[in-house]
Amino acid sequence: DEEVYNYYADGEWKKSASGKFVSIINPTTRTPQYKVQACTQEEVNKVMDAAKAAQKLWARTPLWKRAELLHKAAAILKEHKNPIAECLVKEIAKPAKDAVTEVVRSGDLVSYTAEDGVRILGEGKLLVSDSFPGNERSKYCLSSKIPLGVVLAIPPFNYPVNLAVSKIAPALIAGNALVLKPPTQGAVAALHMIHCFHLAGFPKGLISCVTGKGSEIGDFLTMHPGVNCISFTGGDTGIVISKKAGMIPLQMELGGKDACIVLEDADLDLVAANIVKGGYSYSGQRCTAVKVVLIMESVADAVVEKVKAKMAKLTIGPPEENCDITPVVSESSANFVEGLVMDAKQKGATFCQEYRREGNLIWPLLLDQVRPDMRIAWEEPFGPVLPVIRISSVEEGIHHCNASNFGLQGCVFTRDINKAIMISDAMETGTVQINSAPARGPDHFPFQGLKDSGIGSQGITNSINMMTKIKSTVINLP
Numbered sequence: 328d329e330e331v332y333n334y335y336a337d338g339e340w341k342k343s344a345s346g347k348f349v350s351i352i353n354p355t356t357r358t359p360q361y362k363v364q365a366c367t368q369e370e371v372n373k374v375m376d377a378a379k380a381a382q383k384l385w386a387r388t389p390l391w392k393r394a395e396l397l398h399k400a401a402a403i404l405k406e407h408k409n410p411i412a413e414c415l416v417k418e419i420a421k422p423a424k425d426a427v428t429e430v431v432r433s434g435d436l437v438s439y440t441a442e443d444g445v446r447i448l449g450e451g452k453l454l455v456s457d458s459f460p461g462n463e464r465s466k467y468c469l470s471s472k473i474p475l476g477v478v479l480a481i482p483p484f485n486y487p488v489n490l491a492v493s494k495i496a497p498a499l500i501a502g503n504a505l506v507l508k509p510p511t512q513g514a515v516a517a518l519h520m521i522h523c524f525h526l527a528g529f530p531k532g533l534i535s536c537v538t539g540k541g542s543e544i545g546d547f548l549t550m551h552p553g554v555n556c557i558s559f560t561g562g563d564t565g566i567v568i569s570k571k572a573g574m575i576p577l578q579m580e581l582g583g584k585d586a587c588i589v590l591e592d593a594d595l596d597l598v599a600a601n602i603v604k605g606g607y608s609y610s611g612q613r614c615t616a617v618k619v620v621l622i623m624e625s626v627a628d629a630v631v632e633k634v635k636a637k638m639a640k641l642t643i644g645p646p647e648e649n650c651d652i653t654p655v656v657s658e659s660s661a662n663f664v665e666g667l668v669m670d671a672k673q674k675g676a677t678f679c680q681e682y683r684r685e686g687n688l689i690w691p692l693l694l695d696q697v698r699p700d701m702r703i704a705w706e707e708p709f710g711p712v713l714p715v716i717r718i719s720s721v722e723e724g725i726h727h728c729n730a731s732n733f734g735l736q737g738c739v740f741t742r743d744i745n746k747a748i749m750i751s752d753a754m755e756t757g758t759v760q761i762n763s764a765p766a767r768g769p770d771h772f773p774f775q776g777l778k779d780s781g782i783g784s785q786g787i788t789n790s791i792n793m794m795t796k797i798k799s800t801v802i803n804l805p
C-alpha cells in the first residue's frame with residue numbers, strides 16, 4: 328500500500344478532516360506510490376489566519392535572526408538530500424543524480440537568499456526635499472522595504488523542491504509568511520523539504536503546506552483574501568490565475584518555446600552538445616529546454632548528424648538507474664507528446680530516429696524538416712522530442728522566434744559577437760544565451776519571461792525585492 332503523508336499547518340503534521348486523499352502515481356511503474364491529504368477550504372482558511380498572525384511577529388524578528396534560521400534550514404536540507412531525492416525519483420522520475428543536485432542547489436539557494444537578504448533589506452534610503460523645484464530643505468524622507476504579508480507559493484512538478492525554495496526563502500527573509508501548495512507529483516518531496524524548515528525551528532503558523540485537489544482548493548487559494556502575493560511557476564494555469572487574482576503582486580513563470588538559432592560560423596560540436604543537453608535533459612521537461620532549433624540550411628546536415636550521434640549515446644530507462652531519458656511525468660503528458668509527434672508525421676517531418684514509447688517512457692526523438700504548419704513548430708511538448716526548422720536567413724529565425732506567444736529564453740550560436748548581440752536585441756525573450764543552451768541558473772541571475780511566459784522577474788535579488796513594498800516616513804521640519 329502507498330505511504331500516506333500529512334499536511335503541515337500550525338507547526339504540526341495534520342490529517343485532513345475530509346478523510347480524502349490525492350494519489351501520487353509513480354511515472355515509471357504507473358502505480359500509486361504515495362497519498363497526500365485532500366485539504367478542505369476550511370483548513371485553508373485556518374492556515375491563512377495562522378499565517379497572518381505569525382507574519383506580524385515575524386516581520387518584527389530581527390533580520391539577522393531570520394537569516395540565521397534560513398541558514399539552518401539550508402544546512403538541514405542538504406543533510407537530508409538523499410531521502411528527498413528518492414521522493415523526486417519516485418514521484419517525478421527525475422534521474423537519481425539530478426534529483427540530488429536539485430536538493431543541494433536548493434540548500435545553496437536558501438543560504439544565498441539569506442545572505443543577499445541581509446544586505447538588500449538592511450539598507451534604506453534618505454531623500455531630502457530641496458532637490459525638487461520649489462522645496463526648501465525641510466522634509467526628510469526615510470524609506471525602507473517592508474514585507475507584503477502572506478505569500479502563496481505554487482511551484483511546478485519539474486522542480487518541486489528547488490522552485491519551492493526559490494519562493495519560500497525570499498518570502499521569509501523579507502518578513503512574509505508563506506503558504507505552499509506543492510504540485511501533486513512532487514508533493515511528498517516538498518513535504519520533506521518543509522520538514523527541514525520545521526526542524527530549523529521557524530515560528531508556528533509562519534510556514535504551511537497544504538495539499539489537495541485543484542478543483543477543491545485551487546481557486547480558493549489563489550483568490551483567497553488573505554493572500555498578499557502569488558509566486559507561481561507552471562503552465563497555462565498561470566494565465567488563469569492572473570486573471571482571477573486580486574490586486575496583489577504576481578510573479579509568474581509559465582511555459583516557453585526556447586529557440587536555438589544556429590549561424591553558419593558556429594562551433595558545430597558546441598552546438599550539438601548544447602542541443603542534446605538543452606533539449607533532452609530531464610527528458611525535455613524544463614521550461615528552459617531548447618524547444619525548437621532554427622538552423623541555417625548550409626550547416627543543417629552537419630549539425631543534425633552530430634546531434635544524432637550524441638543522441639545515440641543517451642541512456643533510456645528508469646530514473647533509479649540514473650538514465651538520461653526517463654518516463655515523462657504522466658500518461659496524459661506522454662499522450663500529448665505523442666499527439667505532437669503524430670501530427671508532425673502526418674505532415675511530413677523527417678524522423679531522425681524511430682518513434683518509440685513504452686508506458687510513459689518516450690525514446691528521444693529529433694524531427695528534421697519541420698515546417699510552420701506543424702503543431703510542434705509552436706507548441707511546447709515537455710517531452711524528449713525536438714523539432715529542427717531549416718532557415719535560409721537569420722531574419723527568418725528571429726521571425727519564427729518572435730512569432731511565438733512565448734518569450735522565455737532563447738540562444739544563438741555564432742563566433743561573431745557583434746551578430747550575437749544584434750540577434751539578442753532582436754529576440755523578444757526574457758533572456759538570450761550566447762553560445763550556450765538556455766538555463767535559469769545560476770540562481771541569482773535575473774530570470775523572466777516576456778509575453779505568455781510570465782510576469783515580473785525572478786532570481787534571488789529580484790524575488791526578494793518583489794516580495795516587499797516600499798514604506799516611507801517623512802520628517803517635516805518646522
Ligand code: G3P
Pocket residue numbers: 485486612613614615765766767768
Ligand atoms: O522549468 C523550470 C525552469 O525554471 C527551469 O530551470 O534550471 O532547468 O533552467 P532550469
